[in-house]
Amino acid sequence: MDTCLACRLNNNPDLVPGGRITQTRHWIVEHCVGSFGIGAVVIKTKKHIEKLSECSQAEVKEFAGLLKSVHLAMEEVLKPEHIYVSEWGEETPHVHFLIQPITQVTKKKYQAHGPQLQAKMVQSGEIPDPKQAAQVVKKLRQWFIHNPSHYPSNNKH
Numbered sequence: 706m707d708t709c710l711a712c713r714l715n716n717n718p719d720l721v722p723g724g725r726i727t728q729t730r731h732w733i734v735e736h737c738v739g740s741f742g743i744g745a746v747v748i749k750t751k752k753h754i755e756k757l758s759e760c761s762q763a764e765v766k767e768f769a770g771l772l773k774s775v776h777l778a779m780e781e782v783l784k785p786e787h788i789y790v791s792e793w794g795e796e797t798p799h800v801h802f803l804i805q806p807i808t809q810v811t812k813k814k815y816q817a818h819g820p821q822l823q824a825k826m827v828q829s830g831e832i833p834d835p836k837q838a839a840q841v842v843k844k845l846r847q848w849f850i851h852n853p854s855h856y857p858s859n860n861k862h
């Protein structure tokens with residue numbers, strides 16, 4: 706689907722800051738292009754699917770493992786205080802989850818937490834600096850390379 710932003714970025718990973726972080730058989734992890742700060746990543750399906758309920762059991766199982774891996778990677782690399790997980794879908798109807806590492810610095814900057822923090826970030830319209838985002842992407846990619854057992858597709862069982 707040419708009109709879908711998620712599909713466009715899947716087909717052109719160079720358009721995403723730092724390029725692709727990792728991928729499994731059915732899913733892609735890349736830096737978020739929206740106003741959700743440095744280190745916020747998106748986990749999305751490789752093919753155009755509009756609802757999680759339309760994913761196969763194999764796809765969902767792989768997602769669960771990948772979601773845990775992304776949490777582990779963020780905890781080790783970015784040491785956030787919290788990790789927010791969101792899915793909306795109005796603007797980009799392609800299954801994609803936002804995984805957002807939250808630090809005290811971000812909370813202080815916006816004087817909020819939870820959905821209000823996200824709302825303030827969106828209202829700010831601040832797009833993450835591509836260079837800073839690319840540095841974080843590099844570190845997260847390295848984490849996945851050094852922790853191959855966390856690639857859900859590599860798990861035999």
Ligand SMILES: [Zn+2]
Nearest residue numbers: 709712753799
């Ligand atoms: Zn799509």
